[in-house]
Amino acid sequence: MTDGLGLFDNSRRHDQHDDEYDYDDEPREPRRKKRRSPTFWVVAVVVVAIIAGGAWYGVTQVLGFGGFDDYAGAGDSDVVVEVKAGQGTADIGAALKAKDVVASSRAFTSAGEDQPKVKAIQPGYYLMKTKMSGKAAVDRIVTKDARVGQLQIRAGTQLDDIKQPDGKTTAGIFTLISNAGTVTMNGKKAGPTVEELRKVAENTDLAQLGAPAWAVPFASQAEPKRRLEGLITPGVYDVEPGLSAQDLLTKVVKDSATTLDGWGMPGLAAKTGYTPYQVLIMGSLIEREGIEKDFDKISRVIYRRLADNIRLGFDSTINYVLDRPTITTDGSVRNTPGPYNSYLNFGLTPTPIAATSKAALQAAAKPADGPWVYFVKCEKDGTSCFAETQAQHDQNIRDARARGAY
Structure with a gap:
């Protein structure tokens, strides 16, 4: 059947169909599937087993169930382990494991569940032993003797x-x-x-x-x-x-x-008129000359004496270089020349004479307001009495001796 447009030309459609599916006379061989070698499957099984095993170990460690490695006994060789700030029990267990103190972190954490002192372990260094049981490690690390350094x-x-x-x-x-x-x-x-x-x-x-x-x-x-x-x-x-x-x-x-x-150094010294190192020297003198409640007044005495070119006259500076210091020095040592003799020398000592506390350093940077030029320890608790004149100072000395202050 045919029409003028060729839409229903059946013979043409059949011819075209035959051209598209013109097969060779000889049949083609079917495509073969590529087979995996036995080695491939062995490797695959091992990889899956390793992944599964690692996942299982991780779960047991995180969730706290399953077995864990643990040594037996009190340990072998001495070793120092550091506990860092912010570390929890599990972190400490890991640190111990890294030094072979315990066989596993779980050995430590499990043994520490019934020991409340474990949670109070402070940062620092601890003397432990290698190859300790978890319980032995817990018992050791919470003792006072374990903390070193x-x-x-x-x-x-x-x-x-x-x-x-x-x-x-x-x-x-x-x-x-x-x-x-x-x-x-x-x-x-x-x-x-x-x-x-x-x-x-x-x-x-x-x-x-x-x-x-x-x-x-x-x-x-x-x-x-x-x-x-x-x-x-x-x-x-x-x-x-x-x-x-x-x-x-x-x-x-x-x-x-x-x-x-x-503590604010060196900026703390910015408004003092002195270098930060000089302020540190002043702080050490203040520290050795009085008690904290008098620090700022002693500081004022130092500032006034330096400004008025008056020798400091501190026993602490002379005692600093003596093998056997005394509360008050006598004429024999006060007349001995030396860079730390503030009875003979003007100004500050070459270096600080001791470790300075924050309070003494702050007093050195900010002295109290007052007219004092002299001071002396006048009470048995170390309290000082301050004076503006030599006469007042001499009276304070007599009162101090009467009280048995020195």
Whole structure:
């Protein structure tokens, strides 16, 4: 059938269809599927097993179920472990695991579930043993003996030891650092001696040790054994036992520089008319001359004497270089020349004479208003009496002696 437009030309449609599907006489072979080798499937199974196993281990560790590795016994060799600020029980367990103290973090956390002291563990260094059971590690780390490397420096402490009039020795900063930095591990002591610390302090560039940039030019001009005086602030430090003298001293000096920065130095001295290092010197004198409630008044006396070109006349500056200091000095030592003799010399001492507290430093930067030129300790609790004239001062001395203040 056909029409004028060829729309119904059946013969044409059949011809076209035959052309499109003109097959070869020989039939084609069917396409074969590519087979995987046995090795492929073995590897695939292993990979899946590893992934599944890792996922399962992670779930058990996070959710707290399933088994965990644990050593038996009290441990083998001594090792120091650091607990950092902000670490929880699981983090501490991980730190112990990293040092092979426990076999797994879970061994520690599981054993610590019934020990409330675990949650109160403070940042610092702890002397533990390798290969401890989780329970043994918990029992050890919460004891006082486990904590090592604690360094406490009180305000007014100087670098070297002081022999008190009663024969007792007050440990200086070098001794305190040496004690905190020394630990006995497996029967052997590790840590710097006082002599090693002193050698580093005298011979190492102050900037390299971490001293504040505003103090370095002035402190570097001082006698080597005294140039670090005042640059180590009072406070509590955590130091890693066993470090070298260089590393340990650098740690303490850098931390002190950070503390001074937090107290406002060097900007604190901006309106005083003195350099930040001079203000630090004043702070140390204030620290050694009185108690905190009198700090700002003692500061005023220093400012007035410096302004009026009057010698400071402080016993603390003379005692600073004596092996056996006394509360009041006599004529024999007051007449002995030396850079720290404020009875003979005008102005401030070459360096600070002790570790300065924040309160003393703030008083040095902002003295109280008043006309005082003199002061003397007049009460047994250390309170000072202040005077404007020599006559008033002499009377305060007589009253102080009558009260048995010194």
